[in-house]
Each structure stands twice: as structure tokens, then as C-alpha cells.
Amino acid sequence: MNLKEMLLSLSMIMFGGKGGVGKTTCASSSAIWAAEQGRNTLIISTDPAHSLGDSLGVELNPGEPTKVPYLNNLTALEIDPKKNLDQYSHLMNLSSLSSMEIPGMGDGLPIMEELQDLTAMNPPGIDEAFALLKVLEFLETKHDYDLVIFDTAPTGHTLRFLSLPETLSSWIGKLLKIRMKLGGFFGLIKKLFTSEEKREDTSLEVLERLNESIINAREDLKDPLKNSFVIVMISEEMALTETGRLLNELMKYSIPVSNIIVNQLYLEEEELCDFCKARRSMQQRNLMKIEEIFKNKLGKNLIKIPLFREEVREESKLKEFSKFLID
Numbered sequence: 001m002n003l004k005e006m007l008l009s010l011s012m013i014m015f016g017g018k019g020g021v022g023k024t025t026c027a028s029s030s031a032i033w034a035a036e037q038g039r040n041t042l043i044i045s046t047d048p049a050h051s052l053g054d055s056l057g058v059e060l061n062p063g064e065p066t067k068v069p070y071l072n073n074l075t076a077l078e079i080d081p082k083k084n085l086d087q088y089s090h091l092m093n094l095s096s097l098s099s100m101e102i103p104g105m106g107d108g109l110p111i112m113e114e115l116q117d118l119t120a121m122n123p124p125g126i127d128e129a130f131a132l133l134k135v136l137e138f139l140e141t142k143h144d145y146d147l148v149i150f151d152t153a154p155t156g157h158t159l160r161f162l163s164l165p166e167t168l169s170s171w172i173g174k175l176l177k178i179r180m181k182l183g184g185f186f187g188l189i190k191k192l193f194t195s196e197e198k199r200e201d202t203s204l205e206v207l208e209r210l211n212e213s214i215i216n217a218r219e220d221l222k223d224p225l226k227n228s229f230v231i232v233m234i235s236e237e238m239a240l241t242e243t244g245r246l247l248n249e250l251m252k253y254s255i256p257v258s259n260i261i262v263n264q265l266y267l268e269e270e271e272l273c274d275f276c277k278a279r280r281s282m283q284q285r286n287l288m289k290i291e292e293i294f295k296n297k298l299g300k301n302l303i304k305i306p307l308f309r310e311e312v313r314e315e316s317k318l319k320e321f322s323k324f325l326i327d
């Protein structure tokens with residue numbers, strides 16, 4: 001499937017790649033195009049260093065979905081890890097019980113070991129884990145969007161993000177197990193340590209529902225009829241190796257990839273200066289390798305985009321950019 005077909009038929013598309021290559025630009029421009037075709041589109045930035053609002057030329061408050069004023073059918077959201085952390089923090093409280101002395105529970109109890117295990121599992125990016133949880137939960141409930149586009153953070157961060165459903169699922173699985181084992185006793189200590197409101201939220205059903213959302217979302221991410229990851233790269237040796245690594249990782253998670261965007265290419269123009277000519281021949285050399293590996297060997301669709309004279313942001317430039325993405 002090419003990008004145009006994907007924008008018209010899939011329900012989720014993620015844009016990712018190395019830092020600064022044009023992920024946000026490609027994601028915003030694609031979202032604008034899809035919305036113009038009548039698809040109710042939501043674009044979400046999962047990069048903590050947000051630039052989605054700047055790209056679209058719209059003021060966004062983290063955590064608040066905002067309608068893009070110049071276009072029907074387009075809503076933008078920059079996720080706010082802090083906000084979600086608050087919402088889910090009671091789940092964390094549960095694991096922090098392990099560091100407390102609970103009367104009557106000796107050292108050797110398997111429950112304590114599991115609780116400790118659980119605390120150790122809290123990854124450093126737990127705030128982002130909960131932000132993702134929130135997004136996954138949202139995707140798995142009924143909503144009005146035909147298409148959700150993800151503008152992701154640079155590679156390393158995004159890969160951690162994609163591995164989070166596994167981490168979260170096993171984390172919640174453990175919580176569920178502990179909840180069941182502790183049963184009535186847990187009810188008692190819970191009363192001691194949590195407020196009325198939190199007590200309701202940490203119910204078994206909430207955890208079970210969360211776990212189900214994660215499992216379903218994980219399946220959706222792997223379904224080529226629902227989701228695809230679009231890699232954005234530039235024509236440089238380093239980008240080539242990094243793209244290879246990213247592709248490998250995505251394959252490991254069974255996330256479909258069929259399109260690779262090669263951005264910021266110098267076109268063949270008579271008036272190129274010496275410097276630009278040198279850049280251009282460097283790009284052409286790498287482009288041959290990119291075509292050889294990603295197109296011929298791996299069968300990916302390559303989308304080539306020229307380097308614009310100006311920064312590519314806000315409505316008119318992003319629309320101009322989308323012509324290259326689609327044609």
C-alpha cells in the first residue's frame with residue numbers, strides 16, 4: 001500500500017525516524033491531506049519535546065485535543081505525561097506498598113517478592129507509560145476519528161515507547177495476580193492507605209479493562225489493515241544504518257512498514273552552487289544504496305521529497321509538501 005492509500009483506508013499511521021529529519025512535518029502534512037479528503041483525523045504527538053503546534057501553526061495546550069481552526073476534520077493533541085501520571089498514580093501506590101512494613105507479612109512471603117519485583121519493574125519513563133496507556137485506552141474505546149496519526153519522538157525514544165505495551169501488560173498482569181492473592185486482606189490494607197475515591201479506582205475491573213485495552217491495542221498495532229509505521233529519513237550514511245536498525249526493531253514487534261520517506265533532497269537544478277552540488281552528489285550516492293536495500297531488497301515504497309527553500313510549516317507550506325507525499 002502506498003501512503004495515499006494508507007491515508008484513505010487505515011485507522012492508525014505512525015511517523016518515526018532519526019531526530020530532525022522531518023517526522024513532524026510529514027505527519028502534519030499527511031494529517032492535513034487526510035482531513036481534506038474528509039477523514040475525521042486526529043494527530044497526536046508522543047514526543048515530550050513537542051513541536052506539533054509549531055508545525056501546524058496552532059497553539060496547543062498539552063493534554064488538550066484542539067481543533068485546527070483552518071481545517072474541518074482535523075484535531076491535534078500533544079500528550080501530557082504529567083497529567084496522565086496524576087490520573088494513574090493510584091496504580092503506582094499499589095506497588096509502593098512493597099516498601100512498607102505490613103504487619104503479619106513476613107519476609108519470606110511470595111507476595112512480598114512479587115511486590116518488590118513490581119516496584120523494580122517501574123521503568124524510568126513510567127510517566128510516558130501512563131501517557132501511552134491513556135492513548136491506548138482511548139483508541140480501544142469508541143471514538144469519532146477515522147484516522148489517528150502519530151508524530152513520534154526520535155528513534156530510541158519511540159522504540160522504548162513501542163515496547164511499553166509489553167511492559168505495561170506484564171506490570172498490570174502482576175498487579176492483577178497480587179490483587180487476587182491478597183483478596184480480603186488487601187481490602188483491609190487498602191482501607192488504611194488509600195482514600196475513598198482511589199479505593200474505587202483501583203478495583204480489579206479497572207485493571208482488567210486496562211489490560212484488555214493494551215492487549216487489543218497491541219494486536220491493532222500489528223494489523224497491516226489498521227496500522228502502518230512510516231519511516232522518515234534523509235539521504236545520509238548514518239541515516240541509512242539507523243533506518244536499518246529501526247526496521248529490524250519494528251519487525252521484532254511485528255509492526256508493519258511499507259513506506260519510507262527520503263526527505264530534504266537537493267534537486268537537479270542548473271543554478272546549484274558548489275556546496276549544493278557536493279551535497280547533492282553525496283545524497284545521490286546514498287540514494288542508490290537506499291534504493292538497493294530498502295526498495296529492491298526489502299520491497300518498501302520510497303517517497304522522495306525535495307529540500308524546500310524555506311521552512312515547511314503552517315497550512316500553505318504543509319499543503320504544498322503533501323503533494324510530494326501523495327504523488
Ligand SMILES: Nc1ncnc2c1ncn2[C@@H]1O[C@H](COP(=O)(O)OP(=O)(O)OP(=O)(O)O)[C@@H](O)[C@H]1O
Pocket residue numbers: 018019020021022023024025026047051152153154263264265305306307308309310311312313
Ligand atoms: N523538505 C524539507 N525542506 C525544507 N525544510 C524542511 C523539510 N522537511 C522538514 N523541514 C524543516 O526541518 C525542520 C525539522 O523538521 P521536523 O520538525 O519535521 O523534524 P522532526 O524529525 O520532527 O524533528 P524532531 O526529531 O526534533 O522531532 C523544520 O524546521 C522543518 O520545517
Ligand SMILES: [Mg+2]
Pocket residue numbers: 023024025047051151152
Ligand atoms: Mg518532531
